[in-house]
Amino acid sequence: MMDSVGMYGLCGCTAKSKMKCDSRWEIPASGQPVMKKKSSDVQLDTEYLSHKTAPTSAYSSPARSLGDTGITPLSPSHIVNDADTNVSEQQTFLVVVAIDFGTTSSGYAYSFTKEPECIHVMRRWEGGDPGVSNQKTPTTILLTPERKFHSFGYAARDFYHDLDPNEAKQWLYLEKFKMKLHTTGDLTMDTDLTAANGKKVKALEIFAYALQYFKEQALKELSDQAGSEFENSDVRWVITVPAIWKQPAKQFMRQAAYQAGLASPENAEQLIIALEPEAASIYCRKLRLHQMIELSSKAAVNGYSSGDTVGAGFAQAKEHIRRNRQSRTFLVENVIGEIWSELEEGDKYVVVDSGGGTVDLTVHQIRLPEGHLKELYKATGGPYGSLGVDYEFEKLLCKIFGEDFIEQFKIKRPAAWVDLMIAFESRKRAAAPDRTNPLNITLPFSFIDYYKKFRGHSVEHALRKSNVDFVKWSSQGMLRMSPDAMNALFKPTIDSIIEHLRDLFQKPEVSTVKFLFLVGGFAEAPLLQQAVQAAFGDKCRIIIPQDVGLTILKGAVLFGLDPAVIKVRRSPLTYGVGVLNRYVEGKHPPEKLLVKDGTRWCTDVFDKFISADQSVALGELVKRSYTPAKPSQLVIVINIYSSECDDVSFITDPGVKKCGTLRLDLTGTSGTAVPARREIQTLMQFGDTEIKATAVDIATAKSVKVGIDFLNY
Numbered sequence: 001m002m003d004s005v006g007m008y009g010l011c012g013c014t015a016k017s018k019m020k021c022d023s024r025w026e027i028p029a030s031g032q033p034v035m036k037k038k039s040s041d042v043q044l045d046t047e048y049l050s051h052k053t054a055p056t057s058a059y060s061s062p063a064r065s066l067g068d069t070g071i072t073p074l075s076p077s078h079i080v081n082d083a084d085t086n087v088s089e090q091q092t093f094l095v096v097v098a099i100d101f102g103t104t105s106s107g108y109a110y111s112f113t114k115e116p117e118c119i120h121v122m123r124r125w126e127g128g129d130p131g132v133s134n135q136k137t138p139t140t141i142l143l144t145p146e147r148k149f150h151s152f153g154y155a156a157r158d159f160y161h162d163l164d165p166n167e168a169k170q171w172l173y174l175e176k177f178k179m180k181l182h183t184t185g186d187l188t189m190d191t192d193l194t195a196a197n198g199k200k201v202k203a204l205e206i207f208a209y210a211l212q213y214f215k216e217q218a219l220k221e222l223s224d225q226a227g228s229e230f231e232n233s234d235v236r237w238v239i240t241v242p243a244i245w246k247q248p249a250k251q252f253m254r255q256a257a258y259q260a261g262l263a264s265p266e267n268a269e270q271l272i273i274a275l276e277p278e279a280a281s282i283y284c285r286k287l288r289l290h291q292m293i294e295l296s297s298k299a300a301v302n303g304y305s306s307g308d309t310v311g312a313g314f315a316q317a318k319e320h321i322r323r324n325r326q327s328r329t330f331l332v333e334n335v336i337g338e339i340w341s342e343l344e345e346g347d348k349y350v351v352v353d354s355g356g357g358t359v360d361l362t363v364h365q366i367r368l369p370e371g372h373l374k375e376l377y378k379a380t381g382g383p384y385g386s387l388g389v390d391y392e393f394e395k396l397l398c399k400i401f402g403e404d405f406i407e408q409f410k411i412k413r414p415a416a417w418v419d420l421m422i423a424f425e426s427r428k429r430a431a432a433p434d435r436t437n438p439l440n441i442t443l444p445f446s447f448i449d450y451y452k453k454f455r456g457h458s459v460e461h462a463l464r465k466s467n468v469d470f471v472k473w474s475s476q477g478m479l480r481m482s483p484d485a486m487n488a489l490f491k492p493t494i495d496s497i498i499e500h501l502r503d504l505f506q507k508p509e510v511s512t513v514k515f516l517f518l519v520g521g522f523a524e525a526p527l528l529q530q531a532v533q534a535a536f537g538d539k540c541r542i543i544i545p546q547d548v549g550l551t552i553l554k555g556a557v558l559f560g561l562d563p564a565v566i567k568v569r570r571s572p573l574t575y576g577v578g579v580l581n582r583y584v585e586g587k588h589p590p591e592k593l594l595v596k597d598g599t600r601w602c603t604d605v606f607d608k609f610i611s612a613d614q615s616v617a618l619g620e621l622v623k624r625s626y627t628p629a630k631p632s633q634l635v636i637v638i639n640i641y642s643s644e645c646d647d648v649s650f651i652t653d654p655g656v657k658k659c660g661t662l663r664l665d666l667t668g669t670s671g672t673a674v675p676a677r678r679e680i681q682t683l684m685q686f687g688d689t690e691i692k693a694t695a696v697d698i699a700t701a702k703s704v705k706v707g708i709d710f711l712n713y
Contacts, residue, residue, distance in 0.1 A: 093236040097218045098556035100240045103178045104356030107136035108218050109553045116561045119554050123221055141210055143172035152213040160415055168415045169197050174206055179357040181249040189711055196414035207256035215262055237262045238560040240552055242358045243275040243379035247710040250690050272560055273689045277353040277362040279555030280519040282565055285371050287545060295533045295542040349515035354522035359384040359497050363510050376509045378570040378613045386522040388493030393424050400466045405454050416446040431486045432526040439486050440478040490527045498535050513540045519551040568617050569687050571610045573642045578651040579607040604650045611646045616687040626680045636664040660710035664695055680704055
């Protein structure tokens, strides 16, 4: 296999070329570029070798080609492509099952393709916490001391809780591990997670165990409903991920799903990766008036006027949800919902998905009458989920009892630490802007006992000695926190969300937003609702769907039923490859000069596939042609580079990073007679939730096995 390091192609395309351009590159096995030209290709009179190209759809990118044709394309540039047609030709499935794999809680829902208006949420979970909804289950997993899967969710947590403290140290308990995929800069298939007892375990193994658990639960429920065994091949699976996740994390989740048996590389279309705020947006289109609560003071919805408080409106909605919780089937409009009756063509709205780990912001524009969506600004956000409140509580405990003690307690009494955080979670949900009475958090007996052994004095003594005035000791064995103390734990996270939203609202694309939808589990927090209302209530109407924690789950099902509903997206990064262009004195840096066979070339030129925040339509294609240096060459490997900047000239520019490889496997495509010169045409799609590629050997019209790898490069 050829070495991919320093691999360049010869590009007949400018770095400023537009989407769906056609370029011919020669890939030599030696790593040095060789250019083969016909007599018609000799005229190279500009620094750019470009092609004029035709748009592929009404939402194609603006033309950005410079100069005249320098190299004649080997095949026509224009590609007729209809995303809707492609979708309809794909494999048909009996049911769509969506898995909302959350940082703090997870669940699944499904819909039969013949009854798309009915979304069924999973069976009720056993267990649960006081004051906490159990329509989803905690994202917690337990492995035996032999590292075999034992249980997931409430079952894992309760079993772990009941273990003898010494025995618990041998078991591997993991929770809130999804954030590892966002925070790990060099994510690979070998990335580790740390269990509660401090032991390491492969992240891929844990994610695969979790997805396999949901697969088995869903298939069992479907089989029970059908009265006969339901086959996995009948299911289209949808897995939700944050929109701000980069390609490696999305690929990691897909690999875990393959390992769990949801789909396979040979049948990749059986699995769809859905972006969480997109899923929420798709569901919000269907809302009827009684299915939402309006926080802003602009108008009354569902009987709430501007005089109503946030808390009163949400409490009424929660009561409505509680009464209807026994029903697990939700009916959705088969057309757009009542919310859109006030919308006109081109109106914009923001979806704020505030979950356990991250906050995702996306801006959509409605296209009527079908209700299709167009992304107006690339997804933004950050690690501002409700876990931030947990971290602040842990910092508070460290301040009172000492960081050394807290670290030791987590290692020596891992199950008791989990109990303490569960107790905090239920009180965290009771925090509200207008609360006046204290919140009591029960300390596990082992915390009180271990602290006395560790320090030689009591927990009560530690509280008296600390300078934390707003946390007192209750004689019932509880930490008594004032409402202001609890609210202070929320402040850093909520401030980050508001600041991020303010930055977003400064963008020209977001200046005339009509609605702001607040979704995700953290959206239930009255403190967050009040902060968003105070900051943006005069700019747009702020709406929370009822049963807000299930919004993404339901939307993911709708996305699985109609993956083409998002017609236009924005690229989060600039992507391209390193190529050679004709060297121009005074234009190109001297250190980039390469002389080969008497021709002067500029090395390391960044050939741009797509720019950061560039609008790209679903089905829009980037076309490149590659030629192996030798007819017998069986593999072509090309490095892919990315940058957050749009203005990139060279792959050595600051901020440009190698992010993956494009691998073309030519085995089995040449037939009996190997042509003297082969052209491998590659088509890349950037308008979907994942970057995709296909390739064909032009001489034989046979498909070429192609892979884009962002994990193993």
